[in-house]
Amino acid sequence: MSKYYLNYLDELESEAIFVLxxxxxxxxxxxxxxxxGKDSIVVTHLAxxxxxxxxxxxxxxxxxxxxxxxxxxxxxxxxxxxLGANLIVGSVQESIDEGRVAEEKGKNATRNAxxxxxxxxxxEANKVDCAxxxxxxxxxxxxxKERFFSxxxxxxxxxxKNQRPELWxxxxxxxxxxxxxxxxxxxxxxxMDVWNYIKRENLAIPSLYxxxxxxxxxxxxxxxxxxxxxxxxxxxxVVTKKxxxxxxxxxxxxxxxxxxxxxxxxxxxxxxTMRQTERGNRSDDKRSESAMEDRKxxxxx
Amino acid sequence: MLDNxxxxxxxxxxxxxxxxxxxxxxxxxxxxxxxEDQLESIENTSKxxxxxxxxxxxxxxxxxxxxxxxITIDVAYRYFTTPKxxxxxxxxxxxxxxxxxMVTGASTANAALILVDARHGVIEQTRRHAFIASLLQIPHxxxxxxxxxxxDFSEEAxxxxxxxxxxxxxxxxxxxxxxxxxxxxxxxxxxNRSENMSWYQGAPLLHTLETMHISSDVNKVxxxxxxxxxxxxxxEGFIDYRGYAGRIASGVFRRGDEVTVMPSGFTSKIKTIxxxxxxxxxxxxxxxxxxxxxxxxxxxxxxxxxxxxxxPEPSQDVEVMLCWLNNTASxxxxxxxxxxxxxxxxxxxxxxxxxxxxxxxxxxEDDGELKMNEIAxxxxxxxxxxxxxxxxxxxxxxxxxxxDDATNETVAxxxxx
Numbered sequence: 155m156s157k158y159y160l161n162y163l164d165e166l167e168s169e170a171i172f173v174l175x176x177x178x179x180x181x182x183x184x185x186x187x188x189x190x191g192k193d194s195i196v197v198t199h200l201a202x203x204x205x206x207x208x209x210x211x212x213x214x215x216x217x218x219x220x221x222x223x224x225x226x227x228x229x230x231x232x233x234x235x236x237l238g239a240n241l242i243v244g245s246v247q248e249s250i251d252e253g254r255v256a257e258e259k260g261k262n263a264t265r266n267a268x269x270x271x272x273x274x275x276x277x278e279a280n281k282v283d284c285a286x287x288x289x290x291x292x293x294x295x296x297x298x299k300e301r302f303f304s305x306x307x308x309x310x311x312x313x314x315k316n317q318r319p320e321l322w323x324x325x326x327x328x329x330x331x332x333x334x335x336x337x338x339x340x341x342x343x344x345x346m347d348v349w350n351y352i353k354r355e356n357l358a359i360p361s362l363y364x365x366x367x368x369x370x371x372x373x374x375x376x377x378x379x380x381x382x383x384x385x386x387x388x389x390x391x392v393v394t395k396k397x398x399x400x401x402x403x404x405x406x407x408x409x410x411x412x413x414x415x416x417x418x419x420x421x422x423x424x425x426x427t428m429r430q431t432e433r434g435n436r437s438d439d440k441r442s443e444s445a446m447e448d449r450k451x452x453x454x455x
Numbered sequence: 456m457l458d459n460x461x462x463x464x465x466x467x468x469x470x471x472x473x474x475x476x477x478x479x480x481x482x483x484x485x486x487x488x489x490x491e492d493q494l495e496s497i498e499n500t501s502k503x504x505x506x507x508x509x510x511x512x513x514x515x516x517x518x519x520x521x522x523x524x525x526i527t528i529d530v531a532y533r534y535f536t537t538p539k540x541x542x543x544x545x546x547x548x549x550x551x552x553x554x555x556x557m558v559t560g561a562s563t564a565n566a567a568l569i570l571v572d573a574r575h576g577v578i579e580q581t582r583r584h585a586f587i588a589s590l591l592q593i594p595h596x597x598x599x600x601x602x603x604x605x606x607d608f609s610e611e612a613x614x615x616x617x618x619x620x621x622x623x624x625x626x627x628x629x630x631x632x633x634x635x636x637x638x639x640x641x642x643x644x645x646x647n648r649s650e651n652m653s654w655y656q657g658a659p660l661l662h663t664l665e666t667m668h669i670s671s672d673v674n675k676v677x678x679x680x681x682x683x684x685x686x687x688x689x690x691e692g693f694i695d696y697r698g699y700a701g702r703i704a705s706g707v708f709r710r711g712d713e714v715t716v717m718p719s720g721f722t723s724k725i726k727t728i729x730x731x732x733x734x735x736x737x738x739x740x741x742x743x744x745x746x747x748x749x750x751x752x753x754x755x756x757x758x759x760x761x762x763x764x765x766x767p768e769p770s771q772d773v774e775v776m777l778c779w780l781n782n783t784a785s786x787x788x789x790x791x792x793x794x795x796x797x798x799x800x801x802x803x804x805x806x807x808x809x810x811x812x813x814x815x816x817x818x819x820e821d822d823g824e825l826k827m828n829e830i831a832x833x834x835x836x837x838x839x840x841x842x843x844x845x846x847x848x849x850x851x852x853x854x855x856x857x858x859d860d861a862t863n864e865t866v867a868x869x870x871x872x
Contacts, residue, residue, distance in 0.1 A: 158707065158739045159670040162462040162541040171743040172702040175683040179756055179797070203731040204743070207696055208688040291532040298531040317529060318865045319555050319780050321562040322854045323702075324794045328863035342543055344534045429491040 163351060170197075170339035171204040172323060173302050177284055177337045178204075178211055180327035184284035184337070185242065187273075187455060188214040190226035191402040192359055193288025195233075196348055197339055199357055201286075202237065212286065213240040217273050219265040220247040221383050221404040229360040244276030264407050270453045274310040277334055284327065284335040287455050292344040293432070296447035302341055308332035310453035336455075345400075345432050349425050353418040363421065365398040365413045376409025400425075400432045463669055466545040466560040466593070468584035469570025474601045478570065478639035479533065479546060480511025485646035486661060488535035489514065511639075530560045539665040554813075554828040555780040557584070558868055561591040562854070565669050568660075570599050573606045573636070577619035579814045585620070586813055589627035590776060590830070590870065592847060594672045596632045597663060604638040608651040626816065628847070631667075635660055673740045674849050678706030678714075679767065679842075680760040681796035681852075686745055698729060698745035699754055704796060704851035706762070708746065709737040716752055717759040717842045718769050723750040740851075757798035759842045759852075767852060769840035774808070775855060775869035776846075777833045779825040783859070783866070787823050791857040791866065793837055801838045802857065808832040825867070832872065846870035 160168065174197075177184050186201060188194045201210050214237075216230060234241045246265050249255045249272045258264060277285060291298045299314055303325040306312060318326055327335055340348070352359060370377035371390050378384065380392050383406050397410035398421070415424045446454075469475040483489050497513040504510070533544040545560030561567060567588040571581050588596055598620055606612040613636045624632065635644055636655050643649035644659040658666070686698040708714075712725045726747045728735045738744045746760060754760075761767060779785060785804055793802035809818045810831040825831055846853030857867040 157670075158675050159461060159673075160742065162460050165462045165741065168702060168741055168743040172683070175700055175702075175743070176797075179684045204700070205686060206729075206731050207690070207693045207698075208686045209690070292534045295531070298533065299529050314529065319559045319868070320865075321559055321856055321868045322851065323563070324796075324854065324856050326794065326856065326858050326863070326865045328792075328858060330863065342532070342534070344536070346536065347541075431490045431492055 163347065163354065166340070166343055166347060167200065167203075167351070169323075169342065170200045173325070173337060173339040174201050174204045174286070176303075176325050176327070177286060177339075180325070181284040181335070183280070183282055184286060185213045185215040185280070185282050186286045187288070188216050188230065189288075189402065189455075190216070190222075190230045190360060191288065192348055192352060192363065193290065193340065195357060195359055196343075196351060197286060197288045198233070198237070199355060200339060210237050210239050213242050213280075215242040215244065215276060215280070215282070215285065217244045217269050217276065218246060219269060219404050220245070221265055221381075221406050223360070223362055223379075223402065223405050223408075225360050225362050226402060229358075233358075242276060242280055244272045246272045248272075249275065264404055266404060266407055267449060267454075269455075270310075270449065273455070274453050277310070282334060283329065284337055286337045286339065288340060289336075289338045289455060290343050290345075290348075291341050294446045296444070296450050300338055300341060302338055303327050304336045304338065305329065306334050306336060306453065310334070312336075312450050312453070314447070314451070346422075346425055349418070349422045353422050356418070360402065362399045362402060365396050365416045367394055367396055368410065369393070370395050370397060370410060374409070376411065378407075378409050379405055381405045400428075460540055461669060462541050462543065463566065463664060463667075464543045464545065464564050465566040465568060465664065466547055466557075466564040467568045467570070468547060468557055468561075468588070469568075469580075469599075469601075473570035473572050474512075474639045475546075475570050476512035476514070478568070478599065478601065478637075478645065479544060480514040481639045481642055481645045482661065483514055483533070483535055484511055485642055486535055486537055530556045537661070537665060542664065554583075554587070555778070557587055558591065558778050558780070561587055561593055562850075562868070564591075564593050565672050566595040566597060566664065566667065567593045568597050568599050570601050571616055571620070573600050573602050573612050573616060576616050577623070581620070582623055582816065583813050585624055585627060585629070586816055589624075589629045590778075592628070592850060592870075594630055594669070595667055596629050597660065598632065598634045599639075599660065600634060600636045601639055603636045603643060603649075603652065604641050608636075608638075608643075608649075610652075610654045613655075623816070633657070633663060635663065674705035674851075675739060676706055677765055677767075677844065677849060677852075678708055678712075678762040679704040679844070679849070679852050680708060680714075680746065681798070682754060682756055682758045682760065683797050684756055685754065696747070697751070698747050699760065700743075700745040701797065702743040703738055703740040705740045705849050706765075707737055707739040708760075708762075710735075713763045714748070714760045715763045715766060716754055717761055717766065718840050719753070719758070721750075721752045722763055723748040723752055725749075759796065759798075761842075767842045767844045769842050771837050771840050772805075773835050773837065773841060773843060773855075774872040775833060775835060776830060776872060777804075777825065777857075777867050777869045778830045779827055779867050781859070781864055781866035782827055783862075784827070785825040785867070790860070792860055793835070793841070793855050793857055795841045795843065795855045796852060798841060800841065802835045804833055805836050806834040808834060833869075835869075843871050845872065
């Protein structure tokens with residue numbers, strides 16, 4: 155080794171590992187919020203590296219809306235088995251059945267906002283004091299203001315105007331009974347960084363990220379996958395297209411893009427020339443200017 | 456993107472009036488870092504507001520309150536990449552009541568952009584920003600003399616700002632100051648060279664950011680390794696493994712190095728430096744690794760491994776420049792938790808030596824307490840020794856924060872004198 159500086163990807167990796175180790179050291183019962191999406195896959199991989207040769211010391215928590223891509227659930231279960239980790243599932247369906255939340259009505263109804271209650275209930279029931287997420291500051295303007303260690307009050311709420319200042323790399327994870335933290339180890343990564351890292355580390359990701367043939371419907375400027383939950387409108391038509399997904403959320407809100415990228419190499423190339431933001435295909439963010447901020451204040455991921 | 460591309464973090468100081476948001480918008484726009492849907496969204500907003508053309512400042516709009524009031528409340532982070540480097544911008548508010556956010560953004564920055572309106576020259580706020588940048592020991596300062604289009608791109612106006620800045624900055628501790636005349640609104644000298652200022656021979660802003668030498672910004676001399684946690688896998692193949700996990704704060708560690716454990720003083724030799732499944736011959740700041748030693752020594756979180764021939768000063772009496780960040784003022788002889796690297800102790804503010812008026816940079820009378828946004832030199836006493844270096848030599852082992860146990864809030868940031 156002759157040079158004494160890190161390239162940007164190694165520096166981001168080192169920073170994320172530092173954050174994960176701080177979480178482990180400062181909290182009693184931290185979990186990784188695992189959605190099966192690429193960001194939570196990267197966080198899980200970083201946690202594996204951070205504690206090797208010890209086993210990954212965090213449980214994985216999945217908030218299951220019931221509106222999943224079947225591929226995501228399969229991927230989740232395989233990964234859990236490989237890591238030998240513990241899985242906690244918070245079920246939105248159960249929250250509905252118990253009367254904690256009510257299904258949205260109307261034509262663009264989703265279970266996206268319903269997840270907040272399920273997530274907060276699962277955090278409380280499992281006595282989680284820190285939930286580690288794959289949120290990145292480049293995703294969205296409210297997320298651009300997030301701290302690495304982000305405090306939530308005893309109602310699980312985020313107060314963006316009154317955040318604890320975070321200086322150097324000193325993280326203050328002190329809390330009172332009933333409160334908790336969210337931690338975001340890959341805060342400083344961009345979508346491009348995530349793909350370059352997945353490529354470099356050759357990480358397994360759900361097949362949905364690769365171009366594939368699928369039945370879809372054109373809605374709100376993107377290709378929404380056909381599923382049992384989709385209610386067609388009169389003018390809408392189901393067609394088969396070669397598409398892939400840039401982000402993975404509920405099957406009802408995640409739009410795909412037409413693409414031929416079927417390898418990590420091709421995906422990274424494609425992302426580097428993208429002219430649209432990745433959440434541009436997420437109808438949950440399109441509801442209003444402050445859709446993400448409003449949900450985050452209430453306790454969203 | 457090349458494999459050896461580095462990451463540069465910079466912070467921006469200046470108010471809305473100086474054109475800070477416009478500058479960031481211009482930098483992102485001209486470096487083609489803005490997506491079409493983002494552009495569409497601000498084109499629409501510009502039209503709604505009745506602006507002529509696209510208002511680039513709208514790219515940095517964040518929270519709802521900020522959009523309503525047209526100000527920045529909190530540090531926002533933005534990202535862009537060029538073929539040469541990846542950049543992280545800590546976009547911080549310039550208003551006086553948000554000094555704490557400026558300090559936050561400055562704490563991890565390699566460079567600070569300080570905006571000056573060419574029409575108004577160096578004003579109080581410029582001095583405040585430059586002072587904070589020097590206090591936080593940001594290695595590089597770029598003074599962006601903006602709105603040159605409003606002074607007819609006059610070299611004289613630019614030179615006036617230069618001499619005003621030089622005059623007061625001689626009192627500050629800054630290593631590298633550069634000046635660039637620009638018009639963020641029109642794009643002169645931001646990404647593209649200005650055709651209106653042929654008298655300026657230097658590089659535009661982006662080129663300056665892409666090429667400045669930053670490898671030396673991290674201390675590579677004093678080997679310091681704060682232990683975050685101990686890895687004891689106790690599984691097959693690793694029954695006796697005992698690895699000390701942490702991120703190297705400064706310097707270089709090599710296999711076989713003789714190290715001392717602080718504060719206990721025990722010495723041993725580095726057996727392995729591990730990262731994931733790999734064994735490394737050497738590792739340097741800011742790498743995250745785990746280190747195993749030849750001898751079994753009792754080491755836990757908060758301890759520090761250092762090279763035996765170069766040790767920090769263990770001390771219970773520490774003098775720091777303290778910036779108060781909380782609405783509740785400090786109480787005389789009040790007790791706080793002090794965080795220093797991975798070490799946490801209790802501490803008491805024993806004495807305020809002097810306060811600094813950050814507008815005049817003069818010392819001012821001490822009234823016994825520290826209020827929000829005030830900066831003072833103070834003496835603190837800790838319950839157990841901290842392994843400190845001076846902040847000037849080491850930004851990681853020379854920095855502390857104070858946490859109020861009654862609220863758990865981070866109330867102050869300190870730099871060891």
